[in-house]
Amino acid sequence: MSRPGPLFANVALAGGRPYAERAEDEPRWHDRVAVALHAGVVAPVQRRLAGFKGELRRLADAANALEDSLRLLPDDVLRQRAIAMRGRLRRTGFTLDSTAEAFALIRAAAQRTLGQRHFDTQLMGGYGLLRGRLVEMATGEGKTFCATLPACAMALAGYPVHVITVNDYLAQRDAEKMGPLYAFFGLGVGVVVQGMEREQRRQAYAQAITYATNKELAFDYLRDRVALRGRSSRLHQGLLRMAGQADAGEGTVLRGLYFAIVDEADSVFVDEARTPLILSASGDLDGEAEQNGTALQLARDCREGEHFQLDPLERGVILTDAGHAALDAFAEGLGGAWTSVRGREDLLRQALSALHLYRRDQQYVVMEDKVQIVDESTGRVMPDRSWERGLHQMIELKEGVALTPRRETLARLTYQRLFRRYVHLAGMTGTAAEAAAEIQAVYGLPLARVPLHRPSRRVTLGTTVCSTLAGKWQRVAERAQALAQAGRPVLIGTRSVEASEQVSAVLQARGLPYALLNAKQDAEEARVVAEAGQPGRITVATNMAGRGTDILLGPGVEASGGLHVILTEFHDSRRVDRQLVGRCARQGDAGSSEAIVSLEDELFELCAPRAAAALRQALQRGARVPPVVFAALRRWCQDATERRQAATRRAQVRQDRQLHRALAFTGRGE
Numbered sequence: 001m002s003r004p005g006p007l008f009a010n011v012a013l014a015g016g017r018p019y020a021e022r023a024e025d026e027p028r029w030h031d032r033v034a035v036a037l038h039a040g041v042v043a044p045v046q047r048r049l050a051g052f053k054g055e056l057r058r059l060a061d062a063a064n065a066l067e068d069s070l071r072l073l074p075d076d077v078l079r080q081r082a083i084a085m086r087g088r089l090r091r092t093g094f095t096l097d098s099t100a101e102a103f104a105l106i107r108a109a110a111q112r113t114l115g116q117r118h119f120d121t122q123l124m125g126g127y128g129l130l131r132g133r134l135v136e137m138a139t140g141e142g143k144t145f146c147a148t149l150p151a152c153a154m155a156l157a158g159y160p161v162h163v164i165t166v167n168d169y170l171a172q173r174d175a176e177k178m179g180p181l182y183a184f185f186g187l188g189v190g191v192v193v194q195g196m197e198r199e200q201r202r203q204a205y206a207q208a209i210t211y212a213t214n215k216e217l218a219f220d221y222l223r224d225r226v227a228l229r230g231r232s233s234r235l236h237q238g239l240l241r242m243a244g245q246a247d248a249g250e251g252t253v254l255r256g257l258y259f260a261i262v263d264e265a266d267s268v269f270v271d272e273a274r275t276p277l278i279l280s281a282s283g284d285l286d287g288e289a290e291q292n293g294t295a296l297q298l299a300r301d302c303r304e305g306e307h308f309q310l311d312p313l314e315r316g317v318i319l320t321d322a323g324h325a326a327l328d329a330f331a332e333g334l335g336g337a338w339t340s341v342r343g344r345e346d347l348l349r350q351a352l353s354a355l356h357l358y359r360r361d362q363q364y365v366v367m368e369d370k371v372q373i374v375d376e377s378t379g380r381v382m383p384d385r386s387w388e389r390g391l392h393q394m395i396e397l398k399e400g401v402a403l404t405p406r407r408e409t410l411a412r413l414t415y416q417r418l419f420r421r422y423v424h425l426a427g428m429t430g431t432a433a434e435a436a437a438e439i440q441a442v443y444g445l446p447l448a449r450v451p452l453h454r455p456s457r458r459v460t461l462g463t464t465v466c467s468t469l470a471g472k473w474q475r476v477a478e479r480a481q482a483l484a485q486a487g488r489p490v491l492i493g494t495r496s497v498e499a500s501e502q503v504s505a506v507l508q509a510r511g512l513p514y515a516l517l518n519a520k521q522d523a524e525e526a527r528v529v530a531e532a533g534q535p536g537r538i539t540v541a542t543n544m545a546g547r548g549t550d551i552l553l554g555p556g557v558e559a560s561g562g563l564h565v566i567l568t569e570f571h572d573s574r575r576v577d578r579q580l581v582g583r584c585a586r587q588g589d590a591g592s593s594e595a596i597v598s599l600e601d602e603l604f605e606l607c608a609p610r611a612a613a614a615l616r617q618a619l620q621r622g623a624r625v626p627p628v629v630f631a632a633l634r635r636w637c638q639d640a641t642e643r644r645q646a647a648t649r650r651a652q653v654r655q656d657r658q659l660h661r662a663l664a665f666t667g668r669g670e
């Protein structure tokens with residue numbers, strides 16, 4: 001990008017103000033080819049960027065050259081110089097020289113306000129973000145601080161900035177921590193988190209820099225779309241407003257989609273992009289309880305293999321011929337949805353899914369007498385979300401809690417479509433590798449790798465494979481006990497609330513003190529994280545302590561070997577495994593990691609049940625299984641899952657595009 005403007009790629013006037021977003025969000029033909037080829041496009045992506053590394057270095061050198069001249073300047077002179085840059089940035093855009101100067105000023109201000117000096121690697125990362133790249137910086141290299149450079153620079157130039165992260169805890173933590181730096185330049189910071197009122201949100205988005213999670217942002221944008229919907233055309237609406245003839249309306253919450261820095265970009269752009277975002281309103285409960293109750297009754301009488309088959313990977317239920325026949329016979333004489341073939345099949349499928357595919361303390365928890373969905377990638381509850389098409393009510397009935405009304409869809413959007421609408425988009429993550437090609441193809445962000453600030457000292461201890469779950473928990477507890485006794489903090493990462501409770505029970509039985517962080521125990525998250533680096537501390541956590549969590553080492557811990565991370569189950573993607581391991585040995589600190597898994601783990605059971613069973617028998621016979629065999633099994637399972645998920649995302653984008661075309665034809669976008 002040579003300059004930030006012209007930004008108004010597509011301007012709708014919302015509440016009398018311009019609302020910028022990109023109109024052209026359809027991927028081009030070569031993007032589609034790239035998506036189709038997926039893994040095969042890594043090489044061309046990297047070739048095109050061959051010259052960028054040198055540019056990053058030149059930028060850092062240019063900023064360093066200015067450092068001495070800024071050191072002794074009084075605060076107000078520094079501030080004045082930054083403000084004076086606004087005109088220049090608007091005129092010339094973010095050239096290498098102007099960016100170097102802006103970054104040097106921001107770095108000097110950060111030293112004064114936060115007591116931290118941006119590393120050269122952070123200057124490089126910041127430049128990559130400003131230039132619309134997917135910046136890969138290893139876990140712990142300080143992406144939060146790095147993002148302040150482009151955020152501040154863009155905000156100084158007058159463009160609204162969104163810093164997007166994966167959970168409320170991080171959004172709040174980062175906004176608070178970096179606030180004093182922004183305040184130095186008179187730039188306001190807003191945070192948008194779950195449960196905020198509309199007006200609070202509007203105020204947060206009105207600030208120069210807004211921190212928000214991808215989910216909050218997406219739903220706010222969807223609500224804006226609904227607010228703008230139904231107007232004859234954007235242009236027409238804009239003209240009406242200019243002429244002062246438009247209805248006052250409620251207006252929009254956002255100011256548009258100008259510049260977004262997406263933290264943990266692989267999670268947001270890839271992992272979360274499998275699920276469409278659906279804005280819904282309360283419907284009614286007419287006869288729902290009775291109908292669902294009858295469906296559950298029938299589902300309990302159905303037998304797997306005879307009446308239905310399960311596809312746990314796709315969370316699907318397939319009815320067999322015998323299943324169809326039993327359903328038709330059962331429905332005879334019943335009214336309501338039972339009268340139509342589709343209606344009754346839907347009911348039975350949802351009931352079977354509720355019974356067999358959705359498990360308490362895995363996909364959801366029951367808290368405050370409510371079924372609350374646990375987000376698989378963040379490990380957190382999503383209190384105001386529900387499953388679609390009656391599934392949620394079916395699970396409520398299964399759990400014996402009060403039924404909530406079914407929701408009706410108002411608007412629907414995918415992350416792919418949302419983020420492509422940003423006029424200027426950038427992403428950063430510690431784990432881009434396998435996702436880079438897809439992110440380039442779908443979102444148009446080429447990869448830029450930033451070198452480590454200090455060489456890594458992480459010790460990777462390999463994988464222990466146990467034949468059973470029970471054996472695994474014992475082994476995990478033994479390891480945690482031994483390491484804690486040696487004065488090291490230990491982080492035990494689990495995939496589900498259920499697993500975190502299983503390992504807790506074993507630790508308790510051994511009389512070992514530990515802290516637990518999961519969707520049910522999240523009240524003291526900040527405290528648990530703050531203490532997780534203390535000597536001898538054992539912390540059990542789901543993915544809540546995965547991405548973004550920064551565990552600071554207590555006194556003496558560095559000398560005793562740093563934080564030790566135990567991965568107790570492989571995730572669907574290796575990137576998520578690496579994120580957990582990335583909690584230790586950050587920025588050249590001491591630290592180690594190991595994996596202790598079992599052949600009864602879900603990944604193996606779902607993807608390679610026969611191979612897992614054969615290996616289990618071999619282990620139980622006392623045979624020695626070479627580690628390469630387990631490594632191959634892991635790779636096979638994770639590759640298979642990733643491929644399936646990539647296919648789901650492609651289908652998602654396709655469906656989204658078709659829907660968009662159909663709606664555009666009728667003049668009603670989402």
Ligand SMILES: Nc1ncnc2c1ncn2[C@@H]1O[C@H](COP(=O)(O)OP(=O)(O)OP(=O)(O)O)[C@@H](O)[C@H]1O
Binds near residue numbers: 118122139141583586
């Ligand atoms: N320039 C700096 N000087 C001193 N400390 C820094 C600097 N940059 C970052 N840090 C510290 O490094 C730690 C890691 O930072 P941060 O959590 O932002 O890393 P990250 O790259 O976002 O990691 P992850 O990928 O795990 O989210 C924090 O404690 C932060 O305060």
